[in-house]
Structures are given as structure tokens and as C-alpha cells.
Amino acid sequence: MDYISIIFGQVGGTYAFFICSNSFFHKKDFSNKRKMYDKIFHVINGPIFNNRVIFTCFFLKLNNQLVSEKISIFGYLFTTVIFMCAPHF
Amino acid sequence: MAAFDRIKSGIPGLDKALDNIRLGDNVVWNVTNLNEFSYFVNPYVKQAKEDNRNLIYIRFANHPPLIEMTEEDFRLLEMEQNNPDTEFSMIERDGIKIYYVDPYKQFETFTLEVHRIIEKEGFDAFYVFDCLSDLQAVWSTDLMMGNFFKVTCPFLFQLDTVAFFPILRGRHSYDAIAKIRETTQLFLNVYSNSPEEVYVTPLKVWNRYSQTMFLGHKFNPITGFVKVLQDGQEVSKYYKTINSDKYQNEQTLDSWERYMLQLRREYGEGRNIDEECDKISELMMTKDEKMLSKIRQYFTFEDYITIYDRRVGSGLVGGKTCGMLLARKIIEKDRPDIYGNFEPDDSFYIGSDLFYTYIVSNDLWDLRVNQRTEEGYYKYGKELEEALKKGTFSDQIKKEFIRILDYFGQNPIIVRSSSFLEDGYGNAFAGKYESVFCVNRGTLEERLAAFEEAVKVVYSSTMNVSALEYRKLNGLDDADEQMALLVQRVSGSYYDDYFFPTAAGVGFSYSPYSPLPDMDNSKGMLRLVMGLGTKAVDRTKKDYPRIINLDKPELTMMKDIKEKHRYSQHYLDVIDLKNISLHDISIDEGLDIIPKYAKKVLIEHDRDAERLFRERGQRREIVFVNCEGIVKNHEFIDEMKEILNTLETAYDYPVDIEYTVNFGEDNSFNINLLQCRPLQVSTNNEDIEMPEDKNVFFHIKESSMGMSRKNKIDAICYVDPHKYYEYPYAQKSSLSRVISEVNAYCRNNDKTAMLIVPGRIGTSSPELGIPVVFADISHFSAILEEAYSEVGYMPELSFGSHMFQDLVEAEIYYGALFENEKKIEFNRDMMFEYPNILKDINPNLSEDIYSMVQVIDFDDNEAEFYHDMNKDETMCIFK
Numbered sequence: 001m002d003y004i005s006i007i008f009g010q011v012g013g014t015y016a017f018f019i020c021s022n023s024f025f026h027k028k029d030f031s032n033k034r035k036m037y038d039k040i041f042h043v044i045n046g047p048i049f050n051n052r053v054i055f056t057c058f059f060l061k062l063n064n065q066l067v068s069e070k071i072s073i074f075g076y077l078f079t080t081v082i083f084m085c086a087p088h089f
Numbered sequence: 090m091a092a093f094d095r096i097k098s099g100i101p102g103l104d105k106a107l108d109n110i111r112l113g114d115n116v117v118w119n120v121t122n123l124n125e126f127s128y129f130v131n132p133y134v135k136q137a138k139e140d141n142r143n144l145i146y147i148r149f150a151n152h153p154p155l156i157e158m159t160e161e162d163f164r165l166l167e168m169e170q171n172n173p174d175t176e177f178s179m180i181e182r183d184g185i186k187i188y189y190v191d192p193y194k195q196f197e198t199f200t201l202e203v204h205r206i207i208e209k210e211g212f213d214a215f216y217v218f219d220c221l222s223d224l225q226a227v228w229s230t231d232l233m234m235g236n237f238f239k240v241t242c243p244f245l246f247q248l249d250t251v252a253f254f255p256i257l258r259g260r261h262s263y264d265a266i267a268k269i270r271e272t273t274q275l276f277l278n279v280y281s282n283s284p285e286e287v288y289v290t291p292l293k294v295w296n297r298y299s300q301t302m303f304l305g306h307k308f309n310p311i312t313g314f315v316k317v318l319q320d321g322q323e324v325s326k327y328y329k330t331i332n333s334d335k336y337q338n339e340q341t342l343d344s345w346e347r348y349m350l351q352l353r354r355e356y357g358e359g360r361n362i363d364e365e366c367d368k369i370s371e372l373m374m375t376k377d378e379k380m381l382s383k384i385r386q387y388f389t390f391e392d393y394i395t396i397y398d399r400r401v402g403s404g405l406v407g408g409k410t411c412g413m414l415l416a417r418k419i420i421e422k423d424r425p426d427i428y429g430n431f432e433p434d435d436s437f438y439i440g441s442d443l444f445y446t447y448i449v450s451n452d453l454w455d456l457r458v459n460q461r462t463e464e465g466y467y468k469y470g471k472e473l474e475e476a477l478k479k480g481t482f483s484d485q486i487k488k489e490f491i492r493i494l495d496y497f498g499q500n501p502i503i504v505r506s507s508s509f510l511e512d513g514y515g516n517a518f519a520g521k522y523e524s525v526f527c528v529n530r531g532t533l534e535e536r537l538a539a540f541e542e543a544v545k546v547v548y549s550s551t552m553n554v555s556a557l558e559y560r561k562l563n564g565l566d567d568a569d570e571q572m573a574l575l576v577q578r579v580s581g582s583y584y585d586d587y588f589f590p591t592a593a594g595v596g597f598s599y600s601p602y603s604p605l606p607d608m609d610n611s612k613g614m615l616r617l618v619m620g621l622g623t624k625a626v627d628r629t630k631k632d633y634p635r636i637i638n639l640d641k642p643e644l645t646m647m648k649d650i651k652e653k654h655r656y657s658q659h660y661l662d663v664i665d666l667k668n669i670s671l672h673d674i675s676i677d678e679g680l681d682i683i684p685k686y687a688k689k690v691l692i693e694h695d696r697d698a699e700r701l702f703r704e705r706g707q708r709r710e711i712v713f714v715n716c717e718g719i720v721k722n723h724e725f726i727d728e729m730k731e732i733l734n735t736l737e738t739a740y741d742y743p744v745d746i747e748y749t750v751n752f753g754e755d756n757s758f759n760i761n762l763l764q765c766r767p768l769q770v771s772t773n774n775e776d777i778e779m780p781e782d783k784n785v786f787f788h789i790k791e792s793s794m795g796m797s798r799k800n801k802i803d804a805i806c807y808v809d810p811h812k813y814y815e816y817p818y819a820q821k822s823s824l825s826r827v828i829s830e831v832n833a834y835c836r837n838n839d840k841t842a843m844l845i846v847p848g849r850i851g852t853s854s855p856e857l858g859i860p861v862v863f864a865d866i867s868h869f870s871a872i873l874e875e876a877y878s879e880v881g882y883m884p885e886l887s888f889g890s891h892m893f894q895d896l897v898e899a900e901i902y903y904g905a906l907f908e909n910e911k912k913i914e915f916n917r918d919m920m921f922e923y924p925n926i927l928k929d930i931n932p933n934l935s936e937d938i939y940s941m942v943q944v945i946d947f948d949d950n951e952a953e954f955y956h957d958m959n960k961d962e963t964m965c966i967f968k
Contacts, residue, residue, distance in 0.1 A: 026211030028249070039249075046247040047455055048208050 099132025102315025407507030407573030620661030690718030
């Protein structure tokens with residue numbers, strides 16, 4: 001079974017979401033929250049979510065630009081740990 | 090970047106004209122040649138690089154690359170293809186990723202690989218795809234090219250990508266172009282007079298509109314200038330260009346149709362088209378190399394044309410259809426004398442592409458993709474099975490179905506599965522996919538609805554659990570399995586409200602069972618029933634088909650008239666025209682409605698019973714159906730022998746066939762060959778190889794019967810010959826009860842069991858062997874008789890005559906442990922290392938029985954049983 005994780009939030013003045021599975025990691029920015037939610041909804045209903053278990057889904061609000069640049073790494077590490085543990089859940 | 094954000098195409102004038110290409114757009118360029126496409130793709134690539142886009146080129150075609158590629162690039166890409174450590178064949182240089190995907194892997198595998206690339210590359214990627222028309226060239230059909238686009242385009246859209254697709258004008262049917270136009274966001278027509286004078290006409294620009302957007306635009310690739318054509322003079326020049334001769338070859342026909350049209354012309358002109366015939370056989374018949382070579386040997390261009398004319402949709406006609414057509418052709422060419430007695434074939438063939446089109450058009454593609462995963466194999470298989478039953482067909486396909494129904498009128502038809510993998514060498518898929526009878530009565534709408542339902546049932550059967558299991562077992566779970574269909578007229582006659590053939594059945598060119606030791610199994614065997622052949626194909630408890638061993642056709646193993654009655658057919662399958670259904674009726678009812686001449690060939694009189702009635706002054710006819718008249722018809726039997734023999738020689742392999750036979754008043758008959766395939770010699774269709782250096786329990790040669798098999802054995806029941814001999818004669822018969830109890834234990838606990846007994850099983854004389862009846866041993870999968878010459882026990886490979894029929898029907902293995910060179914090894918003592926569980930089965934038996942009958946249950950440490958019918962070799966090992 002494949003797992004997929006979504007982390008979304010506000011990064012400085014930009015809204016962004018990250019999706020991460022055990023085979024890819026993607027990031028997408030948006031200029032407003034509505035657009036981001038629309039896209040998340042769009043993607044969750046789309047083919048890349050087929051047959052995958054969604055694991056995490058939460059909102060991060062990060063104003064510090066320095067931290068925001070690290071969010072990808074954070075997201076990746078977080079989901080990697082989740083996936084490693086996933087079979088045991 | 091967000092969805093629908095404007096991007097730069099590299100041609101500012103074009104951006105203005107189209108109100109910009111947006112993220113999520115798929116842009117299809119309908120061009121005359123790929124040179125025209127280069128005017129647009131080069132600026133696009135340049136701009137994407139400048140904007141630091143994730144630029145990806147999907148290479149799959151044979152035409153020159155659409156972006157610059159060096160010899161080195163090709164070499165590296167080829168190396169990547171052969172690199173087992175990488176998932177994709179991909180190289181990256183100058184900010185462009187170049188992927189190679191092989192379209193020869195066929196539609197499903199190719200499409201899934203492209204999807205995985207798209208998924209890996211994620212959001213906002215910029216793509217250039219090779220020319221879609223090349224897919225059509227490889228898959229030989231517009232339909233599948235359209236299906237690829239239809240499932241890929243939404244995927245790209247979802248990830249906010251921009252993708253450029255070229256397609257060549259005049260190469261595709263209007264339907265295919267319409268499908269692409271309907272799915273894509275931008276569809277642009279391109280014409281050119283010279284490299285400085287290129288015209289672009291947007292035919293579709295999704296979600297954007299301007300007063301001039303859909304007018305022609307003139308583009309100069311050298312200056313990059315784009316101008317809307319509004320000036321009268323320029324407009325007339327534009328129309329002159331698009332109406333010029335070179336743009337007048339657009340056709341409504343599929344490329345495949347055009348190809349066949351051209352070949353017909355060439356053939357008519359007397360040109361040699363042998364090479365083309367090879368190509369047609371590959372594109373229309375099968376991908377099975379062995380079958381292909383036979384087809385090429387026997388089929389002419391005219392045969393292909395006949396098949397082509399009766400095919401609906403494109404793609405292959407499938408394994409079953411190929412087998413049937415090839416077998417008929419072999420007989421027609423090699424035995425024209427017999428072919429004269431054949432009913433002509435007027436079947437229709439529904440091409441395999443229609444199956445995927447049905448999946449794609451009913452939005453089931455995602456479900457199909459999920460089903461291809463390991464976790465989803467069964468789970469989504471079930472869901473897909475249900476969904477396939479509920480889909481709808483397009484009007485175009487319905488029209489084709491009506492053409493079939495119009496041809497058959499109100500004659501009953503059968504819709505049979507004919508999948509890619511079916512009936513090939515080694516993959517019979519026997520009984521795994523459905524066949525559905527259509528009574529074909531009522532108004533055209535009713536008949537069409539029933540026909541559509543039948544097609545859906547067969548389509549959905551690709552996902553039924555037993556088919557999925559069979560495919561997994563044979564390592565075919567990852568193979569493309571497209572379902573083609575064979576639509577056959579049911580052969581038979583109208584009798585009152587029923588419809589059925591005089592007789593039907595199956596035939597094997599090699600008989601796995603022989604009732605007598607000196608019989609020649611290579612002559613083959615027939616199973617024959619009155620009415621529809623379903624009674625001969627499916628095993629039913631209440632009916633017995635007539636088994637004819639072609640070496641001695643008239644030989645029957647029934648020793649008296651009572652057995653003849655019992656082992657005869659009591660019901661026949663018919664098509665009920667009144668109630669529009671398929672069911673069985675009693676033999677008496679069936680015999681009442683058929684004409685005398687047909688009855689004559691099906692029945693045998695019980696003269697003794699009739700005489701008894703006569704003596705009482707009653708004239709009564711006592712008959713039973715065992716197709717005696719047909720068996721005694723030497724001409725028919727000889728022809729069947731010849732058919733099987735001819736087919737086996739042509740196939741270089743034993744075959745099995747399905748057939749019907751209809752008799753006329755003058756005893757003349759017509760045979761209809763419905764199916765032919767390489768004989769499935771094994772029960773589970775695996776190659777049987779005898780294991781080496783194992784814990785051998787026994788190993789025997791040339792002393793067994795039954796299909797090849799490899800299975801586990803959970804339990805063994807062994808009767809000691811010496812102790813059986815010493816057991817009081819009067820009590821010997823009680824052993825059958827003990828065996829019956831062991832049989833019940835195995836049945837109730839679902840154990841695969843083996844029985845080893847002294848002498849001849851099922852004999853009526855206890856001194857020769859244990860006098861069991863079939864019910865006592867019905868659950869054993871293998872039965873062996875052991876020789877013990879000291880006291881005169883000698884196996885006889887005959888099953889004990891009256892059990893022969895039951896054992897053949899139950900596909901039970903039968904072997905003998907002789908005391909000669911045929912017995913290579915038999916380590917009896919190995920059994921006694923296990924505890925005897927007979928006491929657990931029945932604690933009330935005498936000690937003599939417990940010491941005589943050893944029953945072992947392996948629990949986890951099972952035994953394995955191997956039997957190879959071709960080599961006539963059997964082995965059992967303990968693990």
C-alpha cells in the first residue's frame with residue numbers, strides 16, 4: 001500500500017501545500033487561501049490519490065521566511081517517519 | 090504558480106491571440122507535418138528554459154526528435170532502457186528531462202508508465218510529447234490513441250502542467266479527432282505555405298474568449314509576428330491555402346480502414362502483399378507467436394478480408410476466435426472432403442480495443458489502474474467487476490451491435506469471451522470467462538438490450554475472482570488482458586418452443602483416460618450429449634455424457650442395462666424461445682418434440698424391459714439417451730477422428746475442440762466446429778517437472794491415467810495388502826465402509842487425499858480388491874492400486890468398469906504400483922513414521938483394522954504429488 005501525506009499552510013505571504021508519497025515529493029504555492037483549498041480538493045479527488053492512504057493533513061502557519069524555506073525538509077522528514085511507521089499502525 | 094495562471098509560449102503574439110496558454114492546458118497542434126510543429130515547439134522550449142521550468146520531453150515515436158537530441162543522448166537513453174536499477178529510461182541535459190517510453194508494450198502498460206512519470210514530475214511541469222499519430226501507427230488504431238489521450242489529459246490538467254501534443258492532419262478519423270478535441274483545452278489547426286507564412290486557427294480554447302480568437306492567424310516564425318486575419322485579401326489567401334490540394338486528403342476513415350482499403354486495391358491489381366498479410370495477422374489476429382505462425386501458414390489475404398468485414402471495432406479478435414478460425418481453415422485446406430460437411434461460419438468478432446474503450450468511456454480507467462496494483466488486485470477487481478456490468482455503450486457502438494442483430498435476425502446467438510490470452514498454447518483459461526446465450530427474441534430494442542447485457546457480463550467476467558486467481562497463478566496478473574468477443578449463431582433446430590442441436594460435445598485428440606489397458610489413447614476421445622453442449626462441458630451430477638474412446642468407439646464400460654440407464658443423460662440443455670431463457674428439460678420431453686430420425690440416433694432401447702411390458706400386453710417404448718446411433722454412425726466417428734488427428738498434426742500438439750452435430754432425415758449430418766485450442770493437459774496448467782533429491786515416497790512410470798497435475802497431499806489412506814489378504818473373506822467388504830469414512834473425513838475437513846489399496850479397486854470380488862463404490866472414494870484426488878504378487882493382487886488399469894465414467898468426470902488420478910520396472914521407487918515405510926489417525930476418525934473399529942489401514946494427516950508437513958501425463962510419470966514426495 002502507498003501512503004501519501006499532505007501538509008498545507010501559510011508561508012510568509014504565500015499559501016502552499018506539499019504532497020509527499022514514498023515515490024515523490026511536490027510543493028505548490030498559491031496567492032490566496034481559497035485557491036489553495038480548491039487545488040487540494042481537486043488533487044485529493046484526482047488520480048494521484050488513487051489507492052493511497054492519506055496520512056497527515058494539517059495547517060502550518062509560518063511567518064518566519066527562514067523557517068518557511070525549511071518546510072519542505074520538515075515535511076519530507078515528517079512523512080518519511082510516518083511511512084516507516086505506517087505498516088505498524 | 091497557481092492553476093490557470095498565464096504562462097508564456099515563447100511567441101508573444103500567440104499569447105495575445107489566445108489570451109495566453111494557462112497552467113493546466115493541454116495544447117494539441119493539428120499539423121500537416123512535424124516541421125510545422127517545430128515553429129511552435131522551439132520557442133516554447135526556449136521560453137520554458139528561460140523561465141526555469143521543469144521541462145520534460147516524452148519520447149516514444151520513431152520520427153526525428155522534436156527537441157534537439159545528439160547521438161550521445163540516444164546512446165545514453167538506450168543504456169538507461171537496459172538499466173534494471175532505474176524505474177524509468179530517462180536522461181537529463183541542458184535543463185530538459187528526456188524520458189523514453191516504449192509504445193510496443195501496448196496500451197495499458199505504456200499509459201501507466203506515462204502516468205507514473207507525470208506523477209513523479211508533479212505540479213507545474215512543462216511537457217512536449219511525441220506525435221500522437223505514431224501511437225496510432227504502433228497500436229494500429231485511432232481508437233486506442235484517442236483512449237490514451239482521454240485518460241492522460243485530465244491527469245496533466247490536475248497537476249497544472251502545460252503539454253504540447255502534435256497530431257498529423259488527415260491521418261485519423263473524424264471520430265478520433267473529435268474525441269481529442271473534446272478532451273483537450275486547446276486545439277489548434279496549423280497550415281503553412283512557406284517557413285515565413287504559417288497559419289494558426291484555434292478550434293478550441295477552453296474558458297477563454299475574444300472577438301478574434303477563433304479567426305485565422307498568420308504567423309511568421311522568422312520574425313515571431315502574429316497577425317489576426319481580418320483583411321479581405323489576406324483572408325482569401327488563407328482560404329486558398331487551406332483549400333489547396335495538399336490539404337484535400339482528409340478522410341473520415343480510421344487509418345486501419347484506409348490501410349485495408351489500399352491493400353484491397355493492391356491485391357486487386359495483382360500485387361504481392363504477403364508481407365502485408367503478416368502485418369495484418371499481427372494486428373488483427375493474435376500476439377501468440379506459435380499461433381501466428383500457424384495462421385500465416387493457412388490464411389490468405391481473402392481470409393483476412395472476410396474476418397475484417399465481420400469484425401466490429403478495432404484490435405485483435407482474441408484467442409478463442411483465432412483458434413476456431415484456424416481450426417476451420419486447417420480442415421478446409423487439409424481435408425476439403427470433411428469440410429464439405431461443415432456448417433459455414435458466420436460469426437462476428439468484436440475487437441479487443443472496444444473493451445478498453447468501454448472502460449475509458451465509462452470513467453473506469455482509474456479503477457482499472459488501482460486494480461493493477463498488488464493491494465488492489467482483488468479488492469478493486471470486485472469493484473471493477475460490478476462497475477463493468479453497469480456501463481453504457483456509445484451510440485456508434487450500438488449501431489454496430491444493431492448491424493450484428495440485423496444479420497442474425499431472431500436466431501439465437503451466443504456471446505463468447507475471446508481474450509488476448511485465452512486458448513493460446515499453455516493458457517487455456519477454460520471456463521474462467523463467461524459465455525452468454527442470447528435467445529434473441531422480442532423487438533429490436535429488447536434484443537439490443539439483451540445483447541448489450543451479454544457483452545457487459547462477458548466483460549465483467551475478466552474481473553471475476555477465479556479469472557484473477559488463474560492469472561495470478563500463471564504469472565499473467567501484470568499482462569494486458571483485453572477482452573475480444575466472439576458472437577456465434579447457435580447451431581441447432583427449432584422444436585416447438587425450444588431450440589437446440591441434435592447433439593453437441595467436446596473432443597480431445599489425446600485421451601487422458603482409457604478404459605482398457607491395450608487401448609490407444611492417441612486416437613482421442615469424444616464427450617457427446619443431446620442438446621446444447623453445455624451439458625458436456627460442465628460437469629453435472631445428474632447427467633452423464635456419452636464418452637467415446639475413438640480407438641474403440643462402440644466400447645462401453647457399462648456391464649448391464651441398469652448401469653446403462655444410470656450412466657446416461659437424463660436432462661438436456663435447451664434455449665427456451667417462449668420464456669426467453671436457457672434451462673434444461675427432461676429427456677422424455679426432449680424426445681417427444683424431436684423428429685423420429687433425430688431420435689433414432691440419440692437413443693438406445695431397453696429391449697428387456699420392453700419385452701417384459703409386451704408380455705404383459707403393453708406396448709411401451711423404454712429408451713435412454715446415450716447417442717448410440719451417432720456412435721454407430723461410422724462416417725461421423727471417422728470424420729471426428731480425422732478432424733482431431735488433422736488438427737493435432739497441424740498444431741503440433743494435442744488439441745481439444747467443441748462441436749455440434751445436426752442430423753438430417755437421410756442420416757446425413759453437419760458438423761459445426763465451435764472452438765479449438767491446444768489441449769490443456771494439466772488440471773492447473775503448470776509445467777510439471779519431477780523434483781530431484783527429495784524425500785521420495787513413490788515414483789512410477791507408464792502406469793497411470795489422468796491429466797497432468799502438481800498438488801499437495803494433506804492425507805493418505807493406505808491399506809496393507811498382506812493384512813487385507815489375511816483378513817477373513819466374509820469381512821473384507823466392510824473395508825469399503827472404513828474407506829468411505831476416511832473419504833467423509835477428508836471431505837468434511839477439506840483435505841486433498843490419496844488412497845492406496847491392494848489389487849483392483851471397485852471390483853465386485855473382495856478377493857481381487859476392495860469392493861468400494863464411487864461414493865466411497867469420491868473425494869480422493871489420487872487413487873493407486875498396489876500389486877502384491879505373493880497373494881495374487883494385481884492392479885488392472887480399468888478403474889473397475891462401472892466407476893470409469895465417474896472417475897473421468899471427477900478428473901481423479903489413477904495409477905498402479907506394480908512390482909516391475911514401472912515402479913521406480915516405493916518407500917512404504919515412510920508412512921509409518923506418522924501417527925495413524927484412523928482411531929480419531931472412528932474409535933469403534935477392531936484392532937485388526939487399525940493395523941491394516943494406515944491413515945495419516947500431514948497437518949503442515951504436507952506431501953507433494955506430481956504427475957506428467959505426456960511422459961506418464963508420477964512422483965509423490967514427503968516434505
